[in-house]
Amino acid sequence: MIVSIIGGTRGLGYWIARFLKKEGLRVIITGRDHDAGMEAASRIGVEYCGDNVQAASRADVVVVSVPIDVTADVIREVAPQVRKGGLLMDVTSVKEEPARVMEESIGDGAHHLPAHPMFGPRVSSLEGQVVVLTPTQENPWVDTVIEFLEKHKARVIVTDPATHDRMMSVVQVLTHFAYISIASTLEAEGVDIRESRKFASPIYNLMIDTIARIVAQNPYLAYSIQIHNPHGQDMRDSFLRTASELNEMLSDGRMDEFVSRMGLAAKNIDDVEASLGRSDKAIEALNEELKILKDSVGGEVGLRHIYSGKVHVGVLESVTPDYATLREGKRLLRFKISNIRVLSDDELQMWKAENLPTRVYDISAVFPDTVAPHVIEYLTGLLDGVAGSEVVDVYSGPQIPDGHVSLTLRIRVFKREDYERVREILEGMGARIR
Amino acid sequence: MIVSIIGGTRGLGYWIARFLKKEGLRVIITGRDHDAGMEAASRIGVEYCGDNVQAASRADVVVVSVPIDVTADVIREVAPQVRKGGLLMDVTSVKEEPARVMEESIGDGAHHLPAHPMFGPRVSSLEGQVVVLTPTQENPWVDTVIEFLEKHKARVIVTDPATHDRMMSVVQVLTHFAYISIASTLEAEGVDIRESRKFASPIYNLMIDTIARIVAQNPYLAYSIQIHNPHGQDMRDSFLRTASELNEMLSDGRMDEFVSRMGLAAKNIDDVEASLGRSDKAIEALNEELKILKDSVGGEVGLRHIYSGKVHVGVLESVTPDYATLREGKRLLRFKISNIRVLSDDELQMWKAENLPTRVYDISAVFPDTVAPHVIEYLTGLLDGVAGSEVVDVYSGPQIPDGHVSLTLRIRVFKREDYERVREILEGMGARIR
Structure with a gap:
C-alpha cells in the first residue's frame, strides 16, 4: 500500500510520514520546497515528489496536510486524482469546509474521510492521543482507519463536521x-x-x-x-x-x-471537585519530584530526559529549584529539572540491568544438600547491584562432604564490590565458598 | 504567648488558629457569630471572645483575618489596643492600604507587620507555601516571624506594599x-x-x-x-x-x-522550554497514574485520599477513567481517581508495616555454625509480606548436631501464608526447621 502525504516535508505531515514509514508502509511526501523535500524524504527513507497531482494518482491513500488556508484548494487539486477504491483524508483543524470540498471534488468510486488529529508533531506516539474523524459517507475505509488508530492506542472520536x-x-x-x-x-x-x-x-x-x-x-x-x-x-x-x-x-x-x-x-464546570483533585495532583507530582531530588543529593539517581528519552545515571551533586547537577563518571552534567524525570528505584535497577556493563562472576558454595537452588537464585537476585543470578551447576562428589552439595552461582553485577557482597551473603547463610 | 486571631472562626483565620494551637501557643479567636465562634473554638481547643477590642488587648500578637473590605476598619479598631512590644499583623490580599492604616493607628511602642499568605485553608501544611511580608518599619518581630515560617518550610518573600x-x-x-x-x-x-x-x-x-x-x-x-x-x-x-x-x-x-x-x-515568557517541560510532566504524571491503576486490576494496591490522607489497601476490582473500585476486606469501595494517589510499592509496604495488624511467629532453624544471624534477618526482611524479622535466640546444645547452630527467628507478617513462605525460604537455604 502506498500513502502520499501532501505537505509531508514538515510539521504534522512529516510526523505522519515518518510514523507510517516505521509501520512498514510505502510513503511519498510532497512539498513546495524541492530541496527541503528531498532532505526530509532522505532523512526518513521515503520518496519525495514535487507534484501533488502525480503523488495523489500513484497512492492508495492520500493525506492532505497543508496549512488551513490552502487546504480547500489542495483538496480540489488532488481529490479527482484519487484512484477508484482509494481514500482521501485531511488533517486540518476545521472540518466543515474540507468535508464539503471533498464531497464536491472526489473522483468516481474513491472515498474520503476528513480527520483532525488533536496533537502536534511533539508527541512521541499515538498512545492516548485524540483523533477526531468526521465521515460524511459510509465507506469501507472508516473501519480500517479506526482499527489502525486504536491498534496504536489512540482515542478515536467519530462525529459530524459541524459538531x-x-x-x-x-x-x-x-x-x-x-x-x-x-x-x-x-x-x-x-x-x-x-x-x-x-x-x-x-x-x-x-x-x-x-x-x-x-x-x-x-x-x-x-x-x-x-x-x-x-x-x-x-x-x-x-x-x-x-x-x-x-x-x-x-x-x-x-x-x-x-x-x-x-x-x-x-x-x-462538569466536576469541580475532580478538577481540584487533578490539578492538586499535577502540582504535587512536580513538587514531589523536586523533593525526591533534594533528598537524593550525594546519592545515585537516574534521570530520564522527557523528550529524548535518554537516561543519565550518576551521583547527584547539587539541586536548585531549576537545575540538577549530576556526576556521570568523570563528567559533570547540568540538567533543567523541567526537562527530566527522576527514575524510581525499580526503574533505575531495570535500566542499569539493561544498559550498564555488567561483569559475570561464578561463585561455588557448599550448602546442606537440602538446599533449593531456585531459592538461592531468588534471594541473591533481590540484592542491590545484582542484575542477574543463576545456578549453573549442582555438584556432589568426592571433594564435597556427605550431606552437602556444591552450587555454582553465576551472577551479573555492576561492580566488583557487588560480587564481594554476594559472597558475604552466601557465607552468612552458612554456606562455605570453595 | 497569646495570639488573638480577629476573624478566626472560619477560612484562613480558622486555619491559622488551628495551626498555632497545634504549635502549642495560646490562641483566642473572635468572630461576629457567637454560636459559630464557640463551636469553632471548642473544635480546636482555643478560646472564643466576642469582642475584638478585648481580644486584641489581651494578646502578644494580633492577627487580623477578616474580609478585605472591612480590614481597614478592623485594623483601626484593634491597632490602638496592641500592647507595648506586641505585634499587629494582617493577612489580606492587598497590602498598601492595610500597611498605611496600621502605621496611622498602631498603639505607642507596638509593632506591625502586614502579611499576605499566598494560600488558602485547603493546604495541609506550610511546606512550600509562599508568604509575602511587607514590613514598613524595622521591628524585632520581623525576624521572629520569618524564622517561624521558615522553620515550617514556607517560602518567605519580603518586599514593600506597593511592589x-x-x-x-x-x-x-x-x-x-x-x-x-x-x-x-x-x-x-x-x-x-x-x-x-x-x-x-x-x-x-x-x-x-x-x-x-x-x-x-x-x-x-x-x-x-x-x-x-x-x-x-x-x-x-x-x-x-x-x-x-x-x-x-x-x-x-x-x-x-x-x-x-x-x-x-x-x-x-521567562522560559518557554521549562514551561513546556513542566506542563508535559504534570500531564504525564496524571496519565501514568491511570496507567498504573489499569495495570494493577486484580492485584493489591494502596490508595491514599489526597485531602484526608486516609489510606485504603485492598484488591483493585476495576478501573474507569474516573473511578477505581477497591475490595477492602468485605467492603467494595468506589473512589474518584482525581481524589486519590496510588502508593508506590515501597510506600505500600511501609504503610502495611505500620498500620495492618501483624502476627508474630517464631521459627527455629538449624544452620551450619558459620551462619551470620544478621544476614538471615536481612534476607528474610526483604521478602514481601514480612514486616519485621529478628533473631531472638542462638542455641547450640545437645539436640543440635556438631558444627551446627539453631537460630530462632521472630518474624512479623500479615498473613499465615507469609509465615509459611519464610519457612520455605529458610529450608531453601538448606536450614532444617525444628
Whole structure:
C-alpha cells in the first residue's frame, strides 16, 4: 500500500510520514520546497515528489496536510486524482469546509474521510492521543482507519463536521484566544514573569506554563485556527462581551451580580471537585519530584530526559529549584529539572540491568544438600547491584562432604564490590565458598 | 504567648488558629457569630471572645483575618489596643492600604507587620507555601516571624506594599479575571464541558481544571481581590484592550500583526522550554497514574485520599477513567481517581508495616555454625509480606548436631501464608526447621 502525504516535508505531515514509514508502509511526501523535500524524504527513507497531482494518482491513500488556508484548494487539486477504491483524508483543524470540498471534488468510486488529529508533531506516539474523524459517507475505509488508530492506542472520536467545528471553537479558539490575550497583556504591561513566579502559588506557575504552551505554538497555525473556524468570530465576540460585562460589574461595584455570574460559571464546570483533585495532583507530582531530588543529593539517581528519552545515571551533586547537577563518571552534567524525570528505584535497577556493563562472576558454595537452588537464585537476585543470578551447576562428589552439595552461582553485577557482597551473603547463610 | 486571631472562626483565620494551637501557643479567636465562634473554638481547643477590642488587648500578637473590605476598619479598631512590644499583623490580599492604616493607628511602642499568605485553608501544611511580608518599619518581630515560617518550610518573600500590590494585580487580578471570563463565556454559550473534554487534548483538560480552581473559589473573595487591588481596574482594562486589539486583527485579517504580537508575548515568557517541560510532566504524571491503576486490576494496591490522607489497601476490582473500585476486606469501595494517589510499592509496604495488624511467629532453624544471624534477618526482611524479622535466640546444645547452630527467628507478617513462605525460604537455604 502506498500513502502520499501532501505537505509531508514538515510539521504534522512529516510526523505522519515518518510514523507510517516505521509501520512498514510505502510513503511519498510532497512539498513546495524541492530541496527541503528531498532532505526530509532522505532523512526518513521515503520518496519525495514535487507534484501533488502525480503523488495523489500513484497512492492508495492520500493525506492532505497543508496549512488551513490552502487546504480547500489542495483538496480540489488532488481529490479527482484519487484512484477508484482509494481514500482521501485531511488533517486540518476545521472540518466543515474540507468535508464539503471533498464531497464536491472526489473522483468516481474513491472515498474520503476528513480527520483532525488533536496533537502536534511533539508527541512521541499515538498512545492516548485524540483523533477526531468526521465521515460524511459510509465507506469501507472508516473501519480500517479506526482499527489502525486504536491498534496504536489512540482515542478515536467519530462525529459530524459541524459538531467538530463547534467543539473546536471552544477547545481551541476560545482557550487559545484567551491565553494569547493574557500573555500579550503581560507583555504590554511589562510584567517580569520570572519575578512574578516568586510571589506566586504553584497554581499560578501551572497557569503560566499552560499559557506559555499556547503562545509557543506556531503563530501562523494559531492565526489560522482563529480565522478559519466558522464559529471563531462569534466565540471571541462572546468572550469579549462577557469579560466587558464582568469588568463593568466590578467597576460599578455590582457585587451580587458578579458573585452570581461566577457561581453560574462554576456550576457549568462538569466536576469541580475532580478538577481540584487533578490539578492538586499535577502540582504535587512536580513538587514531589523536586523533593525526591533534594533528598537524593550525594546519592545515585537516574534521570530520564522527557523528550529524548535518554537516561543519565550518576551521583547527584547539587539541586536548585531549576537545575540538577549530576556526576556521570568523570563528567559533570547540568540538567533543567523541567526537562527530566527522576527514575524510581525499580526503574533505575531495570535500566542499569539493561544498559550498564555488567561483569559475570561464578561463585561455588557448599550448602546442606537440602538446599533449593531456585531459592538461592531468588534471594541473591533481590540484592542491590545484582542484575542477574543463576545456578549453573549442582555438584556432589568426592571433594564435597556427605550431606552437602556444591552450587555454582553465576551472577551479573555492576561492580566488583557487588560480587564481594554476594559472597558475604552466601557465607552468612552458612554456606562455605570453595 | 497569646495570639488573638480577629476573624478566626472560619477560612484562613480558622486555619491559622488551628495551626498555632497545634504549635502549642495560646490562641483566642473572635468572630461576629457567637454560636459559630464557640463551636469553632471548642473544635480546636482555643478560646472564643466576642469582642475584638478585648481580644486584641489581651494578646502578644494580633492577627487580623477578616474580609478585605472591612480590614481597614478592623485594623483601626484593634491597632490602638496592641500592647507595648506586641505585634499587629494582617493577612489580606492587598497590602498598601492595610500597611498605611496600621502605621496611622498602631498603639505607642507596638509593632506591625502586614502579611499576605499566598494560600488558602485547603493546604495541609506550610511546606512550600509562599508568604509575602511587607514590613514598613524595622521591628524585632520581623525576624521572629520569618524564622517561624521558615522553620515550617514556607517560602518567605519580603518586599514593600506597593511592589506586592503591583505583582498581585498580575498574579491574582489578571489571571483570575481572565479565567472567570473564560468560564463565564463557556456558561453563556451553553458549552457542555464534559462533552468538550472528550474532544480535547490533555492540556485542554489541565486548562479547564485550573479554570475550575479559580471559579470554585469563594466568589466574594474573588470579587474583593478584583476591586481592592489599587491596580486592578487598570489591569483589567489593559486585558480587555489587548483582547479587543487581537480580535480586530483577526477580524480584519491582519495576520502579520497578530503573528508579531503573539511572538512578542511568547518572548516575554521567562522560559518557554521549562514551561513546556513542566506542563508535559504534570500531564504525564496524571496519565501514568491511570496507567498504573489499569495495570494493577486484580492485584493489591494502596490508595491514599489526597485531602484526608486516609489510606485504603485492598484488591483493585476495576478501573474507569474516573473511578477505581477497591475490595477492602468485605467492603467494595468506589473512589474518584482525581481524589486519590496510588502508593508506590515501597510506600505500600511501609504503610502495611505500620498500620495492618501483624502476627508474630517464631521459627527455629538449624544452620551450619558459620551462619551470620544478621544476614538471615536481612534476607528474610526483604521478602514481601514480612514486616519485621529478628533473631531472638542462638542455641547450640545437645539436640543440635556438631558444627551446627539453631537460630530462632521472630518474624512479623500479615498473613499465615507469609509465615509459611519464610519457612520455605529458610529450608531453601538448606536450614532444617525444628
